[in-house]
Amino acid sequence: MDVKKQRWSLWLFAAVLLLRLLAPAETEALRDLLLGSAGRQAVEAACFSLWDAADADVVAVFGKAQP
């Protein structure tokens, strides 16, 4: 990596790190701006539907875990 040429990307990483650590509200606002609440829900639904499908698959094969 050519650090001199790509210094701006290091600054970008530092900015993202600071934003995530120090300004969660602003991070959420930026996420809402870029993904929208509908977009965030859609990604979440995709992740969870796959979890649920995998879970249902496991239950179908091995049965429900006994408490």
Add this chain to the structure above:
Amino acid sequence: MSKGFRVTTTGGFWAALACFWLLDEWDLLPPFLLASALHEAAHLGVLSLLHVPVSALELRAGGAVIRAQLRSEMREAWAIAAGPGVNLLLAALFFRAWPLFSLCNLTLGFCNLLPLSMLDGGKLCALLLPCWLGSTGETVCQILHWLTLFSLVICGVWATCVLHYGLLPVLLAGIFLWKLPNPLAKPGEGW
């Protein structure tokens, strides 16, 4: 493969990584990076098996570019197909054990198979369709490229304006249009 090759990165790669990290509230970044690394490892692995020397690997915002001295179109086609092939295989294998990793592999595999010239699917089209259909193959390849591109742009605008999925879809559509390469990939150019 030769004794070694140079690995370089662009600023765009780090910027894309930073943006992904900023937006990632579901911890998708580690499995996505692993899936991407395995995708590139599959390309390099097949090139190594075929004894094709690799001179450089450049990591860019849109993926990696491998510089290799390929002499046969079939060898190039196998090396290109290995990346998405491994992703789809991993998506099936890890469906139960690690669904997020499976989702990342599925997304990466399918997106790479789109017939856009900068992606694996487009490079396969550019290699194989002219072999099978002659000069008609080149035309079909270009039509597929433009149809896919404009469909993606329309989907991006629709996602932002109608579905309210934020500014990212329309920004990505803009980047696709801005970075538009020649629909017919040059032989030996990376993937």
